[in-house]
Amino acid sequence: MLPYFPAMLAFKPLGIDTWQEHVIYLHPDCPVCGAEGFSAQARVQVRIGARTLIATLNLVGSPLLHTHQASLSASAAGELGAREGDAVEVTHAPALESMRAVRAKIHGLVIDDAQLAGIVTDIAGERYTEMQIAAFLAACAGGRMNEQEVIGLTRAMIGTGEQLRWDREVVADKHCVGGLPGNRTTPIIVAIVAAAGLTIPKTSSRAITSPAGTADTMETLTRVTLDVHELRRVVERTGAALAWGGALNLSPSDDVMIRVERALDIDSDAQLIASILSKKAAAGATHVLIDVPVGPTAKVRSEADLLRLESLMQRVAAAFGLHVMMVHTDGAQPVGRGIGPALEAHDVLAVLRREAHAPADLRHRALLLSGLLLEFCGAAKTGEGQTKAEQILDTGVAWARFQSVCEAQGGLTVPGEALFRRDVLAPNGGTVTTVDNRRLARTAKLAGAPRHPVAGIAMRARLGDSVSEGDPLFTIHAQASGELDYAFAYALANPAFGVRCN
DSSP: OOOOOOOEEEEOOOOOOOTTOOEEEEOTTOHHHHHHTOOTTOEEEEEETTEEEEEEEEEOOTTTOOTTEEEEOHHHHHHHTOOTTOEEEEEEOOOOTTHHHHHHHHTTOOOOHHHHHHHHHHHHTTOSOHHHHHHHHHHHOTTOSOHHHHHHHHHHHHHTSOOOOOSOSOBEEEEEOOOSSBOOOHHHHHHHHHHTTOBEEEEEOOOSSSSOOHHHHHHTTSOOOOOHHHHHHHHHHHSEEEEEGGGGTSSHHHHHHHHHHHHHTOOOHHHHHHHHHHHHHHTTOSEEEEEEEEOTTSSBOSHHHHHHHHHHHHHHHHHTTOEEEEEEEEOSSOBSSEESHHHHHHHHHHHHTTOTTSOHHHHHHHHHHHHHHHHHTTSSOTTTHHHHHHHHHHTTHHHHHHHHHHHHHTOOOOOOOOSEEEEEEOSSOEEEEEEOHHHHHHHHHHTTTTTSTTOEEEEOOOTTOEEOTTOEEEEEEESSHHHHHHHHHHHHHSOOEEEEOO
8 A cells, every 4th residue: 555645735825814723724725625525614623833733614716716725714823833835734633533422312311430531631632613612511511411511621621732730738829700891909909819828820711702801900000811830939929819811721611611601691500610719729829819790681690590609519529629608799880980991901000009099999899809808718707808808999909909910910000991981871860770781791892892892881770770851871992983883783782771650
């Protein structure tokens, strides 16, 4: 038998951005397609030099590509380090044996640790299509995973990435389950807790479908893309960090699954718990405070949902030696005034600087959670944590520590402001009785957040406020006039505030 030599194609950059999806583009008459029997949407293995990845095949004719050329989406080209003219090898993708376990789960069977590890490893290795990931998520949603499966999923997610270890008996962390716009308490809490002498190497995510993640907000203030060595240096110098977890490769499968999960609007307890605990364990935390906003348009909508989530969370956390405190907070409306990276950053700075106009609700919630975390970690006596946190904030010690963390990460910068603004007005006079968190978040995203860090919305009214007809309820901030118009039209068609006539 003659040896097999794969046909090589020349890389041609086209600059196509498919976000995080890896795509390869070939001409329909490409000899590789003919020889291998590839058709559009086939999953193929792509190699440039020593680097490989799995990509989805799209077919593109002349004049964009010739038969001897191949192109890649921006994410795939970046991961392979592709340069114009590089030799590209395209072969069949390896068989996905782990899909057998997915099919078993679809049929209602219990899957074991080894099967879960295989699935998560393939997801982290970007060998699953989004459709295959969606099938796995749907099969596990709706209470279809038992406790041991959730533990196995969490363990598998930890095992696919980096794991940090700290020479400390207590390593603090804080997380919010989300679903509440604004609520940017984390930078304030980190500054207070670190100033109290605890170690809190906080790694956070970017927004996936929300107007801002903590990493997006912090990136308007300092550099958040740190490697492991930089993170350690910052923590050793300041006792804290406020970094983007994606750059540290902690539980990498989680980011992929969340992207698909949110698009499907599926957010099961099993996936939520595995997502939170895998990242906290991988970051080396020992004590984790979890903020759970509960409200009619929040992610957790009832006390019963909270109790069910807390029970399973505590049992799974115990399997990994994690101490977890879950705190029920008000999820009826956004916290702070800003929704969007820069607007939220302005709120954070106002609280840390003790400015007169700082949003009182953001300050109060940050102090409440900081005090509980100090008590939970043994840095304050029971019942005295909030007083200690308030003292640290009001004396300027927290602001000084926050500046030190930012300087260690690359320097503190001033968040920008949007070019275009427009008020959304009350249609009638009365009392604000309801606020729809989801519609406000949607409006902020249509305005350009977080793609444009300065975009979003600024709250002008809150629950219980009395407003007159024509008073501003919130202000849309945008960097492009078209996005301002688009967000404004959505806001008018989908009122986020309920105003009852007096």
